[in-house]
Amino acid sequence: MARLNVVDPAGATGRAREIFDGPLKGKHFNLFKAMANSGAVLDAYLGMSGPLGKGALSAKEHEVVQLAVGSANNCDYCQAAHTAIGKMAGLSEGQTIEARRGTLSDARLDALANFALALHEKRGHVSDDDLTRVRGAGFTDAHIAEAVGSYALAVFTNYFNHVNQTEVDFPAPPAV
Secondary structure: OOOOOOOOHHHOOHHHHHHHHOOOOOOOOHHHHHHOOOHHHHHHHHHHHHHHOOOOOOHHHHHHHHHHHHHHOOOHHHHHHHHHHHHHOOOOHHHHHHHHHOOOOOHHHHHHHHHHHHHHHOOOOOOHHHHHHHHHOOOOHHHHHHHHHHHHHHHHHHHHHHHHOOOOOOOOOOOO
């Protein structure tokens, strides 16, 4: 059960109402309904997720980062949400499982997942070898910068869900 107030989008006020009537119209997921306690938090989420969705990383690559980090942080909500979103972005169910394990059979996606996990494990202090590996898989500095941004977004939502104990409103992901 959620530990923060769950804001009904129909009864939201101020900036939260504007966001539910605009960019989140029809996207009334439990995560957003809890974030709606603060319009600033919804703005922060949208301020990161929107631009990252238009960058050098593909939607599929972004979802690999989200799945790897969500799993590393034991975020049930994000693992379920990003399994569903990842499939919509073109990942197979098997790839969503592999991303959560941090071992993908696709070498490019595997390098990205492992870079995200290196960010996590080393708290951002990645080595030259970590950068060489991700670059060796064809990722540019723009991709790497966005992977850091995607990682930060994952930590933001993972930790928000931990604090809130957000009720999962996506299908359960397959076991890893």
